Amino acid sequence: MxxxxxxxxxxxxxxxxxxxxxxxxxxxxxxxxxxxxxxxxxxxxxxxxxxxxxxxxxxxxxxxxxxxHGDGIAPTVRLESTGEMTDVEFWWFKHLLKEMIPALAEDFNVRLQPKFGLEDDKVWYLPLGDIRLLDKQLLESDVEYQSLQAEQYM
CATH class of the missing domain: 3.40.1800 (His-Me finger endonuclease fold)
Structure with missing residues (x-):
């Protein structure tokens, strides 16, 4: 050819x-x-x-x-502390992001690992593709869950 x-x-x-x-x-x-x-x-x-x-x-x-291919960072959801939480609330928020959400994702065979400290220690990034995959898995599961429409992701 x-x-x-x-x-x-x-x-x-x-x-x-x-x-x-x-x-x-x-x-x-x-x-x-x-x-x-x-x-x-x-x-x-x-x-x-x-x-x-x-x-x-x-x-x-x-x-x-x-x-x-390891040459960049995929689109992410950026979560940032507003500074309005008490120390205890902030600790639970970090625990939610670092431990609870990834554990939930693992139950649905999705690897969701937040990235911390890319800009400073009060900013977190969750990969958008992983969140979309977890959303899809939750929607297809037996749990009561309401998904976002695709247009709402962006």
Whole structure:
């Protein structure tokens, strides 16, 4: 196959996966009309035997794609202390973020690990893709739970 025909085929696959995923990152659910900020991602890498078939491709925003490959930080939910809590309330808030939410996530087979101290010791970051996955698992479980709509994530 010629390079130009191979390139056209890849461009068609790329556009097809973006259309299937509705121009939305399948990790953080970020939507963009600008396909320049989206990347087709191989679920099973080509180096590990993955193919270019649609079933092996998903749409990731540039930030999630770079984070997947260890070159950045994926979109996160930023939680910050307002300074209005008492010391005891603040201690429980930190415990909720550091221990309770990850334990809940683990019960639903989701690894959710908050990141602390990226800016200072009163700011926490929860990966948006992990929160979305926990939200999906909770929605599909037997517990009474109301999910956010995809548009509410961003």
């Amino acid at each position: 010629s390079k130009s025909l191979e390139r056209k085929s890849w461009t068609e696959q790329r556009n097809a996966v973006f259309a299937r995923d509705q121009q939305r990152c399948t990790c953080c659910l970020g939507r963009t009309g600008d396909v320049q900020t989206l990347d087709p991602d191989h679920n099973v890498p080509r180096g590990a035997g993955g193919s270019d078939r649609l079933s092996n491709l998903s749409t990731l925003c540039r930030r999630c794609h770079e984070a997947k």
